[in-house]
Amino acid sequence: MNIIxxxxxxVNKPYELAIKYAKYYGGxxxxxxxxxxxxxxxxxxxxTPGVAQVSxxxxxxxxxxxxxxxxxxxxxxxxxxxxxxxxxxxxPEASAPVMEGKALIFKYLGGVDAFALPINVKxxxxxxxxxxxxEPALGGINLEDIRQPDCFYILERCRKEMDIPVxxxxxxxxxxxxxxxxVNAFKVVGKKISDASIVFFGSGAANxxxxxxxxxxxxxxxxxxxxxxxxxLEPERQDMDKMAIENPWKYEFALxxxxxxxxxxxxxxxxxxxxVIAASTPGPGVIKPEWIRLMNKDAIVFAExxxxxxxxxxxxxxxxxxxxxTGRSDFPNQVNNSLVFPSVFRGVLDIRAKTITDEMAxxxxxxxxxxxxxxxxxxxxxxxxMTEWEVxxxxxxxxxxxxxxxxxxxxxxxRDELLHTAxxxxxxxxxxxDTLMRNGIIPPFPP
Amino acid sequence: MTDRLKVRKAxxxxxxxxxxxxxxxxxxxxxxxPLLSVEEESEGEVLSxxxxxxxxPKALFxxxxxxxxxxxxxxxGMVDRRFYAPRTVGQIDNIYVMPEFRRKEVGSVxxxxxxxxxxxxxxxxxxVEFPVQNYIASSFYTKEGFRPLMGVHAxxxxxxxxxxxxxxxxxxx
Numbered sequence: 001m002n003i004i005x006x007x008x009x010x011v012n013k014p015y016e017l018a019i020k021y022a023k024y025y026g027g028x029x030x031x032x033x034x035x036x037x038x039x040x041x042x043x044x045x046x047x048t049p050g051v052a053q054v055s056x057x058x059x060x061x062x063x064x065x066x067x068x069x070x071x072x073x074x075x076x077x078x079x080x081x082x083x084x085x086x087x088x089x090x091x092p093e094a095s096a097p098v099m100e101g102k103a104l105i106f107k108y109l110g111g112v113d114a115f116a117l118p119i120n121v122k123x124x125x126x127x128x129x130x131x132x133x134x135e136p137a138l139g140g141i142n143l144e145d146i147r148q149p150d151c152f153y154i155l156e157r158c159r160k161e162m163d164i165p166v167x168x169x170x171x172x173x174x175x176x177x178x179x180x181x182x183v184n185a186f187k188v189v190g191k192k193i194s195d196a197s198i199v200f201f202g203s204g205a206a207n208x209x210x211x212x213x214x215x216x217x218x219x220x221x222x223x224x225x226x227x228x229x230x231x232x233l234e235p236e237r238q239d240m241d242k243m244a245i246e247n248p249w250k251y252e253f254a255l256x257x258x259x260x261x262x263x264x265x266x267x268x269x270x271x272x273x274x275x276v277i278a279a280s281t282p283g284p285g286v287i288k289p290e291w292i293r294l295m296n297k298d299a300i301v302f303a304e305x306x307x308x309x310x311x312x313x314x315x316x317x318x319x320x321x322x323x324x325x326t327g328r329s330d331f332p333n334q335v336n337n338s339l340v341f342p343s344v345f346r347g348v349l350d351i352r353a354k355t356i357t358d359e360m361a362x363x364x365x366x367x368x369x370x371x372x373x374x375x376x377x378x379x380x381x382x383x384x385x386m387t388e389w390e391v392x393x394x395x396x397x398x399x400x401x402x403x404x405x406x407x408x409x410x411x412x413x414x415r416d417e418l419l420h421t422a423x424x425x426x427x428x429x430x431x432x433x434d435t436l437m438r439n440g441i442i443p444p445f446p447p
Numbered sequence: 448m449t450d451r452l453k454v455r456k457a458x459x460x461x462x463x464x465x466x467x468x469x470x471x472x473x474x475x476x477x478x479x480x481p482l483l484s485v486e487e488e489s490e491g492e493v494l495s496x497x498x499x500x501x502x503x504p505k506a507l508f509x510x511x512x513x514x515x516x517x518x519x520x521x522x523x524g525m526v527d528r529r530f531y532a533p534r535t536v537g538q539i540d541n542i543y544v545m546p547e548f549r550r551k552e553v554g555s556v557x558x559x560x561x562x563x564x565x566x567x568x569x570x571x572x573x574x575v576e577f578p579v580q581n582y583i584a585s586s587f588y589t590k591e592g593f594r595p596l597m598g599v600h601a602x603x604x605x606x607x608x609x610x611x612x613x614x615x616x617x618x619x620x
Contacts, residue, residue, distance in 0.1 A: 241475040
């Protein structure tokens with residue numbers, strides 16, 4: 001880990017190391033048994049003939065597959081590689097290292113057994129079919145790096161038609177962290193989210209869900225403005241019909257936001273705005289300081305593009321921003337989906353939830369926000385840091401409790417039990433990795 | 448919502464909005480098939496079309512207003528089907544409802560009023576034409592009791608096909 005942190009000092013170093021380590025380790029995750037294997041005779045229990053009795057019981061009650069097999073802790077990181085990081089449509093094979101990386105984070109921060117599953121399916125109908133046929137093997141699915149608007153369609157259908165939680169991290173994970181930060185940022189500047197004018201710059205998967213979750217968290221859509229490459233969305237824009245056909249999710253925002261019918265570009269939207277959430281193209285210089293000056297007093301600026309935010313934090317601050325958040329770990333207020341997805345899945349797997357509702361996603365945000373508040377809010381601390389380990393079980397328990405309240409779980413547990421289980425699972429995963437490293441089973445980084 | 452909806456015949460002062468709405472309609476059609484592409488000069492054509500329509504006593508231009516704004520427009524006319532009965536029928540050329548007024552029955556109300564007006568002019572049936580792939584229009588008109596009647600099939604002209612036919616003709620000789 002120290003080597004990786006040191007590598008971040010040098011921009012090119014991570015790329016060199018990633019190739020070197022990929023060759024050396026041959027991938028990032030592998031299957032490790034959960035049960036003792038003392039001799040081959042144990043397989044008479046783990047496999048045939050003994051296992052037949054386990055199967056017979058599951059035939060009578062399919063729900064037992066969540067208790068008698070590792071299904072309860074298994075998810076797929078499912079992608080077709082059509083929109084990977086900033087790389088675009090690189091295909092399933094090339095997306096695999098990214099998915100493996102995600103699986104590793106799932107294990108390390110959430111104790112979740114996640115399998116990278118890049119599939120050769122571009123057609124969205126077929127993608128949904130593939131997700132559905134995988135259901136019996138899985139406790140959940142994390143959709144990843146799928147182009148929009150297919151990602152909206154696939155998530156919507158899977159959520160509706162499947163009985164396990166399906167989550168699209170590019171939409172919901174980022175939004176979970178963003179809304180947590182936004183809620184706390186408004187507390188710091190002493191404004192109410194329901195009264196605030198919020199601009200969403202960029203209309204991709206991340207920002208459409210940032211906006212959607214902000215509404216669930218209390219923001220007023222009439223005071224929201226979404227800006228894409230053609231300007232502010234509004235119901236009379238000439239491309240509305242095209243949008244209705246190609247991206248009905250974005251179209252809905254064009255209809256319900258922008259109460260005062262503003263036209264124009266980002267500067268027009270920013271006039272008098274209390275917050276801007278940018279998830280557009282890497283900066284710097286994408287948002288100009290003079291545009292920040294058009295915003296209301298104590299402006300909140302979230303510049304989430306990676307690796308370089310749309311505007312540098314110091315530029316935004318000099319232009320009058322009170323709070324700035326980015327996606328980077330080397331600046332204060334890192335809005336990071338890794339705070340969200342491992343915990344959300346930990347929670348839904350522990351409680352055997354059947355889906356992840358918007359209310360559960362908002363609850364994850366609120367719990368993140370509460371956690372940061374408990375440890376002291378200020379302009380440079382609106383979201384928890386990734387190294388605050390207690391945050392993961394807290395969010396897991398909050399999400400699971402909300403699922404129970406909504407009656408969509410296969411199990412019932414108390415908050416204490418949930419906190420205990422989540423802490424144990426995450427600690428177990430980290431101890432396991434630590435033990436494997438100490439014993440040389442995971443070899444040290446090559447020189 | 449429908450009680451606040453007003454439908455009236457279009458007047459000369461509606462010209463800009465009629466042009467805007469009809470242009471939006473034909474651009475929407477263009478989204479469904481490249482053979483319905485809209486050219487730059489279409490705007491001028493639409494302007495002439497609307498002007499002529501407003502002067503033509505046989506044409507019907509209706510405007511729906513909701514909350515003081517124009518929510519939708521309808522353009523229809525009469526057609527003489529020389530060989531078929533009923534012979535005198537109405538034809539809806541365009542219905543366009545602005546996005547924010549959709550799902551508020553504006554299209555249905557415009558259509559009902561057009562039905563009434565076209566009946567007065569002797570129409571015993573109403574035809575409507577829209578791109579086959581326009582699933583929004585298809586679902587709307589099906590809900591309104593329309594059913595497919597005639598199909599328009601299209602292909603681009605093809606020199607190879609013409610040559611093949613020439614060869615065939617030559618060999619016949």
